[in-house]
Amino acid sequence: MLQSVSDFLVITKRQLLQMIRIPEVLIFATIQPAMFVLLFRYVFGGAIDSGVDGGYVQLLMPGIFVQTVAFTLAATAVGLAADMQKGLIDRFRSLPISRSAVVIGRTVGDTLQNVVTLVVMGLVGFLVGWRPSSGPVKIFLGFLFLLAFGYSMSWIGVLIGLSVREERVAQNLVFMTVFPLTFLSNAFAPTTGMPKILQYFAEWNPVSTMVAACRELFGTENIFGATANSWPSQNPILMSLIYMVLLVAIFAPISVRKYVRVSK
Amino acid sequence: MKSIIAQNLVKTYDKGTVKALDGLSLEVEEGTVLGLLGPNGAGKTTTVRVLATLLTPDSGSATVAGIDVLKHPDEVRKVIGLSGQYAALDETLTGWDNLTMFGRLYHLNSAASKKRAEELLEKFSLTDAAKRPIRTYSGGMRRRLDLAASLIVKPKVLFLDEPTTGLDPRGRMEMWGVIDELVKGGVTLLLTTQYLEEADHLADSIAVIDTGKVIARGTADELKNQVGGERLEITVEVNQIAEATKLVEQVSGATPTVDAGIRKISAPVSNGSASLIQVLRLLDDAKIHPLDIGLKRPSLDDVFISLTGHVAEVVSEVEAGGKNATKRK
Ligand SMILES: Nc1ncnc2c1ncn2[C@@H]1O[C@H](COP(=O)(O)OP(=O)(O)O)[C@@H](O)[C@H]1O
Ligand SMILES: [Mg+2]
Numbered sequence: 129m130l131q132s133v134s135d136f137l138v139i140t141k142r143q144l145l146q147m148i149r150i151p152e153v154l155i156f157a158t159i160q161p162a163m164f165v166l167l168f169r170y171v172f173g174g175a176i177d178s179g180v181d182g183g184y185v186q187l188l189m190p191g192i193f194v195q196t197v198a199f200t201l202a203a204t205a206v207g208l209a210a211d212m213q214k215g216l217i218d219r220f221r222s223l224p225i226s227r228s229a230v231v232i233g234r235t236v237g238d239t240l241q242n243v244v245t246l247v248v249m250g251l252v253g254f255l256v257g258w259r260p261s262s263g264p265v266k267i268f269l270g271f272l273f274l275l276a277f278g279y280s281m282s283w284i285g286v287l288i289g290l291s292v293r294e295e296r297v298a299q300n301l302v303f304m305t306v307f308p309l310t311f312l313s314n315a316f317a318p319t320t321g322m323p324k325i326l327q328y329f330a331e332w333n334p335v336s337t338m339v340a341a342c343r344e345l346f347g348t349e350n351i352f353g354a355t356a357n358s359w360p361s362q363n364p365i366l367m368s369l370i371y372m373v374l375l376v377a378i379f380a381p382i383s384v385r386k387y388v389r390v391s392k
Numbered sequence: 393m394k395s396i397i398a399q400n401l402v403k404t405y406d407k408g409t410v411k412a413l414d415g416l417s418l419e420v421e422e423g424t425v426l427g428l429l430g431p432n433g434a435g436k437t438t439t440v441r442v443l444a445t446l447l448t449p450d451s452g453s454a455t456v457a458g459i460d461v462l463k464h465p466d467e468v469r470k471v472i473g474l475s476g477q478y479a480a481l482d483e484t485l486t487g488w489d490n491l492t493m494f495g496r497l498y499h500l501n502s503a504a505s506k507k508r509a510e511e512l513l514e515k516f517s518l519t520d521a522a523k524r525p526i527r528t529y530s531g532g533m534r535r536r537l538d539l540a541a542s543l544i545v546k547p548k549v550l551f552l553d554e555p556t557t558g559l560d561p562r563g564r565m566e567m568w569g570v571i572d573e574l575v576k577g578g579v580t581l582l583l584t585t586q587y588l589e590e591a592d593h594l595a596d597s598i599a600v601i602d603t604g605k606v607i608a609r610g611t612a613d614e615l616k617n618q619v620g621g622e623r624l625e626i627t628v629e630v631n632q633i634a635e636a637t638k639l640v641e642q643v644s645g646a647t648p649t650v651d652a653g654i655r656k657i658s659a660p661v662s663n664g665s666a667s668l669i670q671v672l673r674l675l676d677d678a679k680i681h682p683l684d685i686g687l688k689r690p691s692l693d694d695v696f697i698s699l700t701g702h703v704a705e706v707v708s709e710v711e712a713g714g715k716n717a718t719k720r721k
Contacts, residue, residue: 131499134496134499138493138496138497141493142482142489142493145489146482146484146485149484149489149525150484150525214478214480214481215476215478215480216480216481216482218476218480219474219476219480219494219541220497221445222444222445222446222469222472222474223469223497224466224469224470224499225497389448
């Protein structure tokens with residue numbers, strides 16, 4: 129047991145080392161969301177009538193935080209596909225380490241990367257007027273929620289990365305799925321403008337429940353949601369928790385199984 | 393004692409249409425080197441992957457260091473080292489990072505893994521490159537580091553899949569030197585290769601495989617003799633072909649083959665360089681000065697053509713090469 133903890137820590141440490149050895153990767157991973165903050169804040173911020181105290185940026189920040197951590201799925205999938213392609217996964221599989229060490233190490237490593245990204249985004253947000261008003265405990269809980277959501281999305285990424293085996297394919301596949309998921313939500317604009325059927329989808333979308341939950345935890349009224357009055361949009365925190373538990377409960381065992389038999 | 397035993401391994405792909413292994417059996421005596429020789433697509437990598445616990449065969453059984461590969465893969469992983477056909481390293485990390493990481497994964501403590509990394513870098517002449525990322529390494533350096541990583545805990549049984557494919561001649565010589573050293577240390581080694589010459593140099597015995605089966609086994613000399621041993625080849629001026637052919641026949645004892653177009657005469661000889669000298673003397677006495685003369689040892693192609701009746705290499709290179717290329721770079 130202790131041994132398997134140390135195994136996955138070694139894999140996690142490998143990822144932290146990668147960040148040190150090629151800092152460009154982390155820098156770009158951080159600049160991109162920071163740029164999104166600025167673009168949305170100044171391009172759409174004027175056009176969208178937010179109607180909340182402090183303006184659009186209060187609604188925007190939770191949306192962009194959730195979009196960023198949702199992309200952990202992509203980071204994990206692409207990273208693992210690259211390892212598959214290079215034969216590193218084979219080497220790991222020939223070592224006397226626990227069967228879950230490599231994939232747990234990866235998901236934890238990607239989550240730690242999110243910590244850095246979220247801190248930078250939070251600071252950029254603050255500079256352009258984001259002022260969470262719920263007090264330190266709830267703000268902390270909000271960030272914890274974001275990390276937990278990113279972690280559970282990461283497990284879908286494990287399955288995708290091990291299944292497609294090629295970095296490029298993984299990249300295209302995840303961007304094609306995660307981008308629509310984050311835009312078919314209440315993250316950047318109210319869902320009211322969508323056709324009714326999409327409204328329902330958007331309200332059940334885990335991205336929306338997460339955004340709504342974070343708005344609540346950061347102390348902003350979620351005026352972009354709940355137009356169709358669905359249960360998830362009224363209980364976003366609970367629903368998000370259920371989604372996270374479900375994602376991990378379903379994808380972690382399947383992914384570990386996949387890892388064990390990955391070579392067919 | 394046998395360190396590796398494989399019995400009737402079968403592995404098919406694409407719903408049985410591709411037979412990667414078709415009843416492959418082999419044995420390796422403890423402390424010896426077996427060269428698994430075969431062209432692209434013969435099943436070498438598949439064999440190694442089954443024995444190294446990475447792949448479950450459809451049927452058949454195998455033991456490594458006395459441990460059942462299918463029943464106790466975890467135990468097998470503790471005693472083997474594997475260096476695959478493509479260097480499997482973290483390209484962004486340095487050589488040092490890679491070795492210490494694998495050391496930790498072999499459950500050495502921090503100090504021990506550092507010490508071992510230092511030893512191995514020294515042994516493989518990589519100390520100077522230790523702090524550079526792998527992506528700046530040459531092909532030969534990568535292969536050496538990959539091999540070093542498979543030796544971290546002094547494995548009982550080592551698998552090397554095409555350790556010199558893709559290396560330039562110098563890289564190949566260095567690799568041979570390194571492997572020679574290892575073998576002196578007494579490890580049991582299964583090595584795959586496409587080159588008879590390499591198997592000849594490194595292995596105690598050779599198993600030739602084609603289409604997933606062992607089709608011949610023996611030492612390099614035994615295999616070559618099976619094909620007919622060495623041939624003497626000389627090239628002379630057109631007007632001297634008839635006379636030179638007579639002299640060659642005198643030494644060889646067999647009727648030489650003559651290719652008039654390129655003015656080449658060739659014939660099997662039994663005692664190599666002695667025959668060469670003898671022919672040279674006769675030619676000299678007859679005032680014939682050959683344009684070119686030499687002994688030709690049978691190549692893998694010759695062995696293959698004689699064993700299977702077909703040239704395996706060309707056909708499957710396209711097919712297997714294409715597949716591998718999409719699988720990994
Ligand atoms: N994952 C796979 N899917 C389909 N066919 C495969 C797979 N792996 C290997 N093969 C096929 O099995 C045969 C043996 O492959 P391999 O063991 O890699 O040969 P070698 O290492 O001797 O070049 C080849 O025809 C190859 O195309
Ligand atoms: Mg191969």
